[in-house]
Structure formats: structure tokens, C-alpha cells
Amino acid sequence: MTFFKADGLAINFGGIKAVDGVTFEVKKGEIFTIIGPNGAGKTTIFNLVSRIYEASEGKLVFEDRDITRTPPHQIAKLGIARTFQNIELFEHATLLQNLLLARHAHKKSGFFGELLFTPGVRKMELEHREAVEKVIDFLDIQQYRDTYIVNLPYGVRKVTELARALCTDPKLLLLDEPSSGLNVEETADMAFWIQDIKNLLGVTVLMVEHDMSLVSAVSDRVLALNYGRMLAQGTAQEVQTHPEVVRAYLGG
Amino acid sequence: MRFFFKTDYVQDIRLFRDKVDTFWYALLGLAVIALPLVLIALEEDYFIGEITWVFIYGICGLSLMVLVGFTGLVSLGHAAFLGIGAYAHAYFIQHGVPFSGAIVLAIIITTLAGILVGLPALRMTGIYLAIATLAFAIIIQEVFSRWESVTHGFAGMPVEKATVLGFSFEDDTAFYYLCLFFLVLALWLTKNLLRSPTGRAWIAIRDSEIAAQSMGVNLALYKTMAFAYSAGLMGMAGALFAHKIAYLAPDIFTVILSIQLLLLVIVGGLGSLHGAIFGAIFVALLPPTIAILRDYLPEAISRQPGLEAGIFGLILVLVILFEPLGIYGRWMKIKLYFSMFPMYKRATFKRQKSYMKSERLR
Numbered sequence: 001m002t003f004f005k006a007d008g009l010a011i012n013f014g015g016i017k018a019v020d021g022v023t024f025e026v027k028k029g030e031i032f033t034i035i036g037p038n039g040a041g042k043t044t045i046f047n048l049v050s051r052i053y054e055a056s057e058g059k060l061v062f063e064d065r066d067i068t069r070t071p072p073h074q075i076a077k078l079g080i081a082r083t084f085q086n087i088e089l090f091e092h093a094t095l096l097q098n099l100l101l102a103r104h105a106h107k108k109s110g111f112f113g114e115l116l117f118t119p120g121v122r123k124m125e126l127e128h129r130e131a132v133e134k135v136i137d138f139l140d141i142q143q144y145r146d147t148y149i150v151n152l153p154y155g156v157r158k159v160t161e162l163a164r165a166l167c168t169d170p171k172l173l174l175l176d177e178p179s180s181g182l183n184v185e186e187t188a189d190m191a192f193w194i195q196d197i198k199n200l201l202g203v204t205v206l207m208v209e210h211d212m213s214l215v216s217a218v219s220d221r222v223l224a225l226n227y228g229r230m231l232a233q234g235t236a237q238e239v240q241t242h243p244e245v246v247r248a249y250l251g252g
Numbered sequence: 253m254r255f256f257f258k259t260d261y262v263q264d265i266r267l268f269r270d271k272v273d274t275f276w277y278a279l280l281g282l283a284v285i286a287l288p289l290v291l292i293a294l295e296e297d298y299f300i301g302e303i304t305w306v307f308i309y310g311i312c313g314l315s316l317m318v319l320v321g322f323t324g325l326v327s328l329g330h331a332a333f334l335g336i337g338a339y340a341h342a343y344f345i346q347h348g349v350p351f352s353g354a355i356v357l358a359i360i361i362t363t364l365a366g367i368l369v370g371l372p373a374l375r376m377t378g379i380y381l382a383i384a385t386l387a388f389a390i391i392i393q394e395v396f397s398r399w400e401s402v403t404h405g406f407a408g409m410p411v412e413k414a415t416v417l418g419f420s421f422e423d424d425t426a427f428y429y430l431c432l433f434f435l436v437l438a439l440w441l442t443k444n445l446l447r448s449p450t451g452r453a454w455i456a457i458r459d460s461e462i463a464a465q466s467m468g469v470n471l472a473l474y475k476t477m478a479f480a481y482s483a484g485l486m487g488m489a490g491a492l493f494a495h496k497i498a499y500l501a502p503d504i505f506t507v508i509l510s511i512q513l514l515l516l517v518i519v520g521g522l523g524s525l526h527g528a529i530f531g532a533i534f535v536a537l538l539p540p541t542i543a544i545l546r547d548y549l550p551e552a553i554s555r556q557p558g559l560e561a562g563i564f565g566l567i568l569v570l571v572i573l574f575e576p577l578g579i580y581g582r583w584m585k586i587k588l589y590f591s592m593f594p595m596y597k598r599a600t601f602k603r604q605k606s607y608m609k610s611e612r613l614r
């Protein structure tokens with residue numbers, strides 16, 4: 001069975017080939033990391049996978065299902081969740097509301113039931129709340145539950161993004177630079193959480209990351225990218241020492 | 253100072269937060285119910301009619317609050333929905349449909365109109381959407397004046413007093429309670445949606461469309477739903493409006509009214525149900541207040557034409573400059589001031605410095 005596969009993925013913006021024939025496969029249960037210099041096309045790959053961008057070429061497969069043309073709002077329901085590099089939280093809502101929204105893909109209530117707030121809707125709401133509370137406990141953010149996002153410090157927002165993605169009950173989790181903007185201590189926490197997500201929750205992780213110590217610590221396999229093209233694939237050690245990768249980072 | 257200890261998930265989905273809140277809202281409810289009796293005793297019956305306007309505008313406020321304050325879509329054409337609701341209701345009443353049937357039909361028709369406007373509006377945001385809804389309102393106003401077989405055009409359309417199940421609401425006090433009933437109903441329904449997945453999806457769309465989408469929210473569906481629900485509420489308000497104003501003419505439902513309704517939610521405070529009600533109180537009670545003040549003002553000022561519009565505009569500018577959260581924001585601060593007294597610090601509501609947010613993903 002193919003868990004996740006990108007096959008010959010490509011997209012152009014005007015003249016720029018932001019992603020150009022990228023092929024990789026993520027196996028169930030691993031942590032797969034994409035690295036590359038700024039503008040390499042890493043975030044664009046995430047946007048292609050979450051179907052915000054339309055691929056001009058190539059194919060996306062998730063659990064043997066072709067998702068190249070799936071509408072973006074159905075991606076979460078299939079079991080793919082993501083975080084955003086530039087934090088896209090619902091700022092004028094509380095942390096709790098942000099996490100509850102992530103249960104949207106599991107919503108079963110209809111409009112008229114909600115309009116009357118029937119006992120069925122109430123029960124569903126409590127079930128969503130229980131699922132959300134598990135994630136809150138897992139990431140230790142109880143004290144911020146009722147705080148509005150605008151009033152949260154950057155580090156907590158980063159964790160909230162992770163929490164929100166987890167609340168969708170994903171099978172595949174896309175993390176776009178989980179450590180960017182975090183201090184050393186927070187980055188270490190993040191590394192533990194990512195490992196726990198894989199080991200305790202059994203979620204497969206596809207990650208974009210610049211911090212090479214974090215990459216080496218958690219990744220099973222690494223893909224290096226430059227100008228939208230694949231440079232190398234292998235373990236963190238192999239990729240880091242690959243001559244083409246070294247050249248790309250040194251700007252040669 | 254009061255602390256909230258949460259011991260149960262149910263506490264977060266209740267209508268009222270706790271016993272203390274429930275008590276205050278019950279007290280407010282009693283006061284609103286008793287008010288006409290007090291006014292009659294004081295021989296100030298005139299105000300009963302004025303406060304009825306607060307209830308009708310309150311429903312309008314809820315309608316726009318859902319669309320603008322919670323979903324983040326701006327409409328400059330809501331007077332059109334009010335008009336469609338009013339004309340539809342009046343038309344059915346005229347053709348012998350009983351009140352309850354007529355108001356339900358009026359709500360259904362405005363809801364359909366809302367869907368119709370919502371669909372092309374899906375691809376638009378901000379100023380473009382505002383202009384599209386404005387154009388819609390102008391077209392509808394034209395329809396009101398031309399479609400004479402239904403609306404009687406500029407000749408106008410008289411609306412008889414409401415009669416529900418044989419009981420006449422001719423009396424101002426009776427109509428006051430009828431409007432109060434519909435306002436409470438609208439508040440309850442809207443609050444229900446806001447504590448359910450649909451309300452959260454609306455808030456999510458307002459704050460980040462891209463994230464909402466990635467969490468499974470169908471943007472097109474929920475934006476259309478916001479338009480439809482908002483229009484439906486406007487239809488409900490329109491039916492009551494028709495009875496209240498007693499005579500419908502196309503030049504009531506102007507762009508100016510649309511703008512006034514939009515300002516209502518801005519002055520009241522975007523993003524809260526309280527704001528809709530505060531805004532309605534402001535919009536409905538400002539004209540009679542100015543009328544009273546006129547007697548005490550020097551003649552040079554009180555005789556000025558456009559005094560009302562001027563004061564309205566001035567207050568609006570002041571609110572936007574000094575209290576972006578509207579009257580509701582001010583109310584929260586006053587409440588906190590008294591509950592913390594004497595330890596209130598001014599900085600409590602100062603927003604912590606936000607970091608830069610790139611727009612690149614959009």
C-alpha cells in the first residue's frame with residue numbers, strides 16, 4: 001500500500017518553476033523532512049499537498065487514493081493536517097475555539113439541529129471537547145485555554161498551531177518550520193513533541209525545517225531541494241554531506 | 253472581583269456562563285417586561301413605541317453581526333433584505349395569509365434572496381463585496397418602485413396592524429411584546445449557531461480563510477450560509493418593520509438605511525451579540541434623545557438642519573478613533589473597572605505587541 005506519494009509534482013508561478021518534478025514517498029510511521037535554502041519551494045509543496053495550489057503536473061496519492069484533484073476542504077477529512085510557516089491561527093478567538101474548529105472535519109450535526117442546539121448537538125460538542133482536551137493535556141497548554149490568540153506570546157502560538165493540527169486526528173501531519181522563531185529551550189520541547197507524535201500517537205510526519213540539529217534528531221529520512229528540484233534523498237547524515245547540498249547552501 | 257472556576261465542559265456551552273450571569277440576565281428580562289407598565293404609569297407611553305424600534309433594529313443588528321462581525325463579509329445592501337421581508341410580509345397579509353404564515357414566507361423569501369446574492373459574492377471580499385451588495389440594493393430598490401402589482405410603487409402600501417391567532421397587536425404595548433419575543437428568539441437561535449460548529453466555521457473564515465479551509469471548512473458553503481442566515485433574520489425584522497411603520501414605500505429602503513445598519517454594528521462593537529443590541533439602542537434612541545435635547549439647546553444650534561446626521565457622524569468618528577470595539581468594548585472596561593476597584597490598571601486592555609505577519613501565503 002502507498003501511504004503517501006508525490007509523483008513528478010510541478011507548479012509554475014509566471015515564469016518561475018517553484019516546484020519542478022519532485023517525487024518522493026512517505027512511509028507510514030516515519031518522520032520525513034524536506035530541507036532546502038530559502039525559496040526552494042518547500043512551502044509550495046505543502047500548499048500543493050493541502051490542495052491550496054493546483055499542481056500543473058504530477059500526481060498526489062494518499063492511502064492508495066488519488067488526491068490530485070480533491071477539493072481543499074476535504075483534505076482534512078481524509079486525514080492530512082498541517083501547520084503554517086507564518087502562523088494562521090484564528091486570532092480573535094480563544095485557543096479553545098481554535099482547537100474546536102479543528103474538529104470540523106468530524107462534524108456530524110446539521111444546520112437546523114445546531115440552530116435549535118438539540119441534545120444531539122450538545123452531546124457532539126462535549127465529545128469534540130473531550131478530544132480537544134486530550135491534545136491540550138498532551139501539549140501542556142491548559143493555562144492558555146481561554147486566552148485570545150492575539151494575547152498569546154509567539155512560542156505558545158506555535159504550539160497552538162501544532163495542537164490545532166493534531167485536533168483533526170490526522171494520519172499524516174505536515175509541519176512547516178515548527179521551530180522557526182523559537183528559542184533553544186522551546187525547540188528542544190518541539191523535538192520531543194514531534195517524536196512523541198510519531199511514537200505515542202502513531203502519526204506520520206512530513207516536515208519542513210531549517211534547524212539541522214532538530215532535523216538530525218528526529219528525521220528518519222530527508223529530502224533536499226533547491227530551486228524546486230530534488231538534490232538528494234537519504235538519512236540526515238547522508239543528505240547533509242552530499243556535495244550538491246553543500247554547494248546549494250554555500251551558494252556555489 | 254469574581255473568579256470563574258470551571259469544573260465541567262458543559263460550562264463552556266451554556267447559554268449563560270454561571271448563576272450570577274443568569275441572575276443578571278433574568279433581572280434584565282424582568283425589567284424589559286415591566287418597562288411598558290412603568291412607562292404607562294408615568295404617562296410616557298410615547299417611549300414604548302421608541303423602544304419597540306430598539307427590538308426591531310436589534311434583529312437587524314444580529315443579522316449584520318453574523319455577516320460582518322463574525323464571518324467578516326461586509327454588506328452595504330442590507331436595507332434591500334429588510335425591504336424584501338417587509339414587502340413580502342405585507343403582500344401576504346394583504347392576500348389573507350395569517351401573520352405566522354406570512355412572516356415565515358417572508359423569512360424564506362429573504363433567505364433565498366440571500367443565497368442568490370451570496371453565490372456570486374463568494375469570490376469577492378472587502379471593498380468589492382461591499383460594492384456588489386450596494387449594486388444589489390440599488391437594483392432591489394428599483395424593483396420596489398416598478399413592480400407595482402405587488403408593491404404599489406410610489407403610491408405606497410398600507411400595512412394593517414398585526415393580528416396573531418385572532419389576538420390583535422394594535423396596541424403599542426402589545427406590539428412591544430411581540431417584537432421583544434422575536435428579538436429573544438433571534439438572539440437564542442444566533443447564540444445556538446455561534447456555540448456550534450457552524451458559528452466557529454464563520455469565525456474561522458473571518459480570521460484566516462486558508463487555515464479554515466485546511467481544517468475542513470467548505471468556504472463557499474459557509475459563506476453562503478452566513479449570507480442566507482443573515483438575510484433570513486433581516487426578513488424577520490422586515491415583517492415587524494412593516495407593521496411598525498404601517499406604510500411601505502420604496503424610498504424607505506435606501507442606501508442610507510443600509511449604511512446606517514452597517515454603522516449600527518460598528519458602533520455597537522463588532523464580533524459580539526451584545527454589540528448588536530448596544531448598537532440598536534444607539535441607533536433607535538438617538539433621534540428621540542436629540543429631539544428632547546433640542547428643547548434645551550440654544551436656538552442657533554437646535555434649528556440647524558441635519559443636526560441628527562451630524563451628531564450620528566460625530567459619534568461614529570469618535571467611536572472608531574477611541575473605541576474600536578464599540579460600545580460593547582467600553583462596557584467591558586467599565587465592568588472590569590468596578591469589579592477590580594480600586595486596582596484597575598489602564599494597561600489591562602492594551603494589546604501586547606504583535607509580531608510581523610507575512611501575507612505571502614494568500
Ligand SMILES: Nc1ncnc2c1ncn2[C@@H]1O[C@H](COP(=O)(O)OP(=O)(O)OP(=O)(O)O)[C@@H](O)[C@H]1O
Pocket residue numbers: 013016018036037038039040041042043044045085613614
Ligand atoms: N503564490 C505565489 N505566487 C508567486 N510566486 C510564489 C507563490 N508562492 C511561492 N512563490 C515562489 O515560489 C518559490 C518557492 O517559495 P516557497 O515559499 O515554497 O519557498 P520555501 O522553500 O518555503 O522558502 P522559505 O524557506 O523561505 O520558507 C519562491 O520563489 C516564491 O517566491
Ligand SMILES: [Mg+2]
Pocket residue numbers: 042043044085
Ligand atoms: Mg516556506
